[in-house]
Each structure stands twice: as C-alpha cells, then as structure tokens.
Amino acid sequence: MPKRTTHEESVCPVARPLDVVGDGWTLLIVRDAFDGLGRFGQFQKNLGLAKNVLSARLANLVANGVFELAPAVGGGPYQEYLLTEKGRALFPVVTALRQWGDQWFFGADEPRARLVERASGAPVAPVEVRAADGRVLGPDDTRVLLP
Numbered sequence: 001m002p003k004r005t006t007h008e009e010s011v012c013p014v015a016r017p018l019d020v021v022g023d024g025w026t027l028l029i030v031r032d033a034f035d036g037l038g039r040f041g042q043f044q045k046n047l048g049l050a051k052n053v054l055s056a057r058l059a060n061l062v063a064n065g066v067f068e069l070a071p072a073v074g075g076g077p078y079q080e081y082l083l084t085e086k087g088r089a090l091f092p093v094v095t096a097l098r099q100w101g102d103q104w105f106f107g108a109d110e111p112r113a114r115l116v117e118r119a120s121g122a123p124v125a126p127v128e129v130r131a132a133d134g135r136v137l138g139p140d141d142t143r144v145l146l147p
Contacts, residue, residue, distance in 0.1 A: 020064045038080035096127040
C-alpha cells in the first residue's frame with residue numbers, strides 16, 4: 001500500500017492542517033465534541049466507527065493538541081477528550097462545513113440537523129469571509145501571496 005503523503009513542509013495553510021483533520025472521521029469526531037460528546041464510548045456509539053480506527057484518530061488529535069485527556073466529570077475510571085484552545089478554534093471551520101452541507105446536500109423539505117444559538121434557538125448566521133473594514137469578500141476579491 002502506498003504511504004500517505006504528508007504536508008508538514010508545505011507553505012500552504014490549507015495543506016498542513018490536513019495531516020491532522022483531513023480525514024472525514026476526524027472531522028466527525030471534532031463535530032461530536034462540539035455537540036457535547038467526550039468519552040470514547042460516546043464517540044464510538046454515535047459514529048459506529050471501529051474501535052481501532054477511533055483510537056488512532058483520537059490519539060492523533062491528542063498528539064496534535066486538538067484534544068486533551070482529562071479525568072471524567074464525576075470521577076470514575078473513565079477519561080474524557082476535551083477540545084483544547086486549538087481544537088475550539090476549529091468551530092468556524094466545522095460551522096462553515098455544516099452550512100455548506102446544509103445548502104448543497106439537502107432538499108428543501110429534507111430533515112437535517114441544524115446549528116442554532118443555545119440561548120435563543122435562532123439559526124446561526126452564515127459564516128462569511130470579511131475584509132478588515134467589514135466588507136464581505138468572495139474568491140474573486142482575494143489572492144494568495146506565496147513566500
């Protein structure tokens with residue numbers, strides 16, 4: 001089997017993080033953490049993922065500082081996976097992916113999970129890319145400067 005390419009030397013800020021979160025299962029684990037899951041068994045039950053695959057993904061997330069292990073709330077022999085500051089910084093990424101999926105992969109009347117504000121129950125506004133002065137930017141309004 002060919003060895004997977006690493007992007008650790010890339011100058012692209014899109015490519016490097018793919019070594020950590022570029023796997024679909026990994027993003028679903030992070031999504032579940034944002035949705036309040038934290039124990040191995042909770043992730044496994046919700047995702048239906050093989051234990052060895054889940055274990056490898058979680059170990060990678062811990063090794064890369066996205067999660068940290070902590071004793072379970074209420075004691076006991078369990079540990080919980082908690083999002084670190086680095087992990088919580090993925091919230092806009094996961095939110096944008098949710099919103100993109102909602103717009104492009106569901107029919108108008110098809111049921112789907114919705115992200116809403118906890119306090120009011122109102123839908124979350126679309127994630128937007130903005131200029132320093134607040135203007136909404138699109139792909140034609142930006143360019144990449146290579147080093």
